[in-house]
Amino acid sequence: MKVEDYIEKLKPYEGGKPIEELQRELGIEGEIIKLASNENPLGASKKAKEAIKKATGKVYLYPDGNAYYLKKKMAAKLNIDMNNIIFGNGSDELIELIYRTFATNPDDEILYCYPTFIEYKIIGMGFNKKLIELPLNNYAYDIELLLDSINDKTKIIFLNTPNNPTGAAIPKKDINRVIDAVKDKNCLVVIDEAYYEYAIAEDDYEELLDLYKENNVIILRTFSKAYGLAGLRIGYGIAQKDIIDYLNRTRPPFNVNILAQEAAMAAIDDDEHIRESVKNNNEGKEFLYSEFEKLGIEYIKTYANFILFDTKKDANKIYEALLKKGVIVRSMAGYGYTTSLRVTIGTMDENRIFIEKLKEVLDV
Ligand SMILES: Cc1ncc(COP(=O)(O)O)c(C=O)c1O
Incomplete structure (x- = not known):
């Protein structure tokens, strides 16, 4: 089959890596947290x-x-x-x-x-x-x-x-x-x-x-x-x-x-579930802002449930290193932000694990 050039050039959408895929690929058995697709960490109501x-x-x-x-x-x-x-x-x-x-x-x-x-x-x-x-x-x-x-x-x-x-x-x-x-x-x-x-x-x-x-x-x-x-x-x-x-x-x-x-x-x-979800998001946001500040990491003030942050290091490498530690975020290198990543705000436990693993990866 032949297709038009514009279809040939298309690349399928790449979402955040599913947890099962990471388990399969890296054989990780411990807990994996996915902060990559801006899903609600509290789940559905x-x-x-x-x-x-x-x-x-x-x-x-x-x-x-x-x-x-x-x-x-x-x-x-x-x-x-x-x-x-x-x-x-x-x-x-x-x-x-x-x-x-x-x-x-x-x-x-x-x-x-x-x-x-x-x-x-x-x-x-x-x-x-x-x-x-x-x-x-x-x-x-x-x-x-x-x-x-x-x-x-x-x-x-x-x-x-x-x-x-x-x-x-x-x-x-x-x-x-x-x-x-x-x-x-x-x-x-x-x-x-x-x-x-x-x-x-x-x-x-x-x-x-x-x-x-x-x-x-x-x-x-x-x-x-x-x-x-x-x-x-x-x-x-x-x-x-x-x-x-x-x-x-x-x-x-x-x-x-x-x-x-x-x-x-x-x-x-x-409505209660939305209130809880927003409250969790606001708490997580404040926590992550303050941790980024302590680490000297620049970030963009967010109106959503994710934060774009700049590590000043190769974003793809940071992404891969976090994956090996069971934390899935998104590298923004494909968007031209070669040293930035996007993290979805998780539960407070997930946010803490993310920061802990990020510190290990950044060696601080
Ligand atoms: C800005 C924006 N619009 C639309 C969507 C798609 O959402 P839906 O799951 O409703 O297709 C997303 C999902 O990430 C998004 O970030």
Whole structure:
């Protein structure tokens, strides 16, 4: 079989290394901690797990393709209309649907700052799109540069706030400037808030939900992070009715499975679990900040559940050395940050183990 050049050039997405893979590869028998994929270290809420158990009897049935009850519940929680919501098999799928639905002209340009969530790039390459990648400014989205780069071909702008992998947030006034700049153009602004629940706990992170009222905006959020349901694959988009309607036309019919729908409904009811998760994250963040400071390691203030830190040493080597000690983080060398790594904030026990092993690896 032959494929087009742009498919030939694609490299599959590389996620954080699964624990089982590390066990297999290095024969490590002791405890392994994974702080590599920004999952919730407290796991899923009890209520969600009970709902999953209860729903197993229904798995021979197709799920509700419209996710009616879940949509109703989410609409009530957000105080918006059901018609303004779409669910996806993870927000990853929604990113793909956005490309498939709106970036259909060969001349379309896709705009974002980089490093950011790498799926904007991988999915865009899979659609053979012209990707305009602008550098970050001091680890944050460079809004001036982004505004200067908008033209009549710009079809999708990805704004990731907080930005994965740096943790920086985009001020609401800057997001508004981007929205204003494309108001009269046929261009969609995607505000990816995968880490919303963590971000909103910070004093200076502003609520962005009302921006869905703009006619060319979609806000993406997910159950994979603070809700602890990454393994079930469920995320959602909030936008004007016509945007949701078009996305529904290209959406596979049963994209969100029964267990994910039931778990998400139960998770929405478990505010306590989100509070606990955010509290754990804040404690872990303060602990890691202070340990990094003691070690003289520079880090970026995060609005999410991960921290980008600079060891001033070869990041890939540090990554490999940590792996051998049973700690999985992410090297940022592939993003051009050759001496930086990203660590997901874990439980306090995991954070302590990580720091202990990091000190051993750095020989301090
Ligand atoms: C910024 C950002 N957007 C989207 C996603 C994808 O999330 P999901 O699991 O809902 O597909 C991630 C996952 O890491 C992310 O970091």
